[in-house]
Amino acid sequence: MKLLWTKNMSVGIPQLDEDHKRLIRFVNELEMAIDGSLYSGIVDAAEFEITFHRMENYARQHFAAEESLMQSLHFPGIEVHKTAHCGFLHKTDELKKQYSGSTSPRDAQKIVKFLCAWITDHDYLMDSQYADFLYEQKHPPVAAHLVSSQSSTGYGGRVATKSAPR
Ligand SMILES: [Fe+2]
Ligand SMILES: [Fe+2]
Helix, strand or coil: CCCCCCCCCCCCCCHHHHHHHHHHHHHHHHHHHHHHCCCCCCCCCCHHHHHHHHHHHHHHHHHHHHHHHHHCCCCCCHHHHHHHHHHHCCCCHHHHHHHHHCCHHHHHHHHHHHHHHHHHHHHHHHHHHHHHHHHHHHCHHHHHHHHHCCCCCCCCCCCCCCCCCC
């Protein structure tokens, strides 16, 4: 099943939303590689691993961007958030080692299943926290950045999951 980015996943910062969309596209590309094995029963391991590797590198850069934002905001949940990012990279490393060279669609599906669950949960449960914090603080430098977005709300499309400031 393909993952979809929806507006309620928005963190209110266009650049970070684009990163999330790209990460989802990577996962969908991996899923398509599995779909391609439908008749042969064999996944193209080289193609799958290249995409997985690219997704991992992209995630690393995205995490660095988020952590730098959280640092600049003095976001109180930064350490827990960094630990979650670290846990993801540790797990992807483990999966790479475990399934390296495997052409089994079932092995590839295990990887995709993990990525789908982690990305969705992390976006809803953790990225939403700094997004809400940012929204509540209306941090000036980021707020200035958001004004230039194409949003009808003027806040990058972000809808706070907590109550909006009065
Ligand atoms: Fe994120
Ligand atoms: Fe994150």
